[in-house]
């Protein structure tokens with residue numbers, strides 16, 4: 001497929017900007033906005049009968065899996081295990097009868113994820129895959145395919161494939177919750193409206209690009225950067241750190257905000273920027289109290305939150321990034337945008353090869 005950058009300087013930036021459209025397309029194939037229901041075409045298993053879901057992936061797709069664990073537990077009340085494919089395949093994981101093994105992969109060709117899929121199939125698990133490449137090996141070999149409709153992703157560091165994976169995982173979590181009797185019709189309708197509005201909220205998030213870019217100079221001078229989050233935004237903190245490492249070559253770590261006192265707080269000084277992902281939601285106050293611990297030790301915080309969240313902390317544009325107010329289910333998709341843009345603008349300032357970072361491959365088809 002021939003794809004060009006259009007008016008954008010890099011494929012990565014073009015792909016970041018495509019997200020409202022491709023997430024909308026992906027959600028569109030799982031939602032019926034008129035009936036306000038989630039519909040998963042051609043399910044080959046009964047969600048009521050699942051004993052467990054094992055989510056397996058690598059890289060950014062692995063962080064999508066981690067986020068989905070919060071959703072599947074919360075909405076569908078299914079036991080969930082999340083695994084890195086290269087670890088899973090060399091352990092002796094105990095698989096339960098009636099388990100679903102779900103493999104998440106942009107390319108559908110990642111060697112470790114494919115090996116894990118073959119292992120689970122041989123173990124008698126139901127296998128399914130969330131893939132962006134419809135003709136991929138994983139799509140051919142799994143019992144069921146849940147496609148993402150991100151279109152070809154050229155930038156080596158995944159962006160739009162990630163948010164499309166999240167869109168599918170959010171829809172599945174609700175569909176399974178409905179099938180298992182944990183979500184009634186009214187709640188389903190409300191959640192479908194939340195999902196349906198995600199593309200608009202993502203467009204609003206893109207409008208913060210200049211504000212995000214204004215923090216890139218500080219980041220580009222840092223040797224280490226920390227990302228903190230809680231709940232489903234904790235894996236997003238991991239993804240933020242991964243994006244920054246991949247394309248700007250700055251060392252970054254994502255941490256569960258409540259865990260900083262068990263290590264990373266020792267790193268805090270005025271030279272370590274700390275990105276705090278704190279949407280207004282049930283865990284806001286908890287995350288903010290961790291932010292205060294960082295500030296008390298001289299840490300330089302950039303707070304990502306909504307207008308109300310930022311104002312409640314007396315912060316300004318100089319030390320925050322304003323996002324639209326969103327439902328907790330939508331926050332990892334919406335906050336992915338400033339996380340990606342921050343890595344992007346930092347890398348551009350550092351002059352790295354954003355679309356093809358050194359030593360990395362788009363698809364790792366050898367072990």
Ligand code: G6P
Nearest residue numbers: 059060061105106107110157158
């Ligand atoms: C490589 C890419 C990442 C991607 C990972 C998993 O490391 O650089 O962006 O997340 O592979 O790829 P997959 O195609 O399985 O999602």
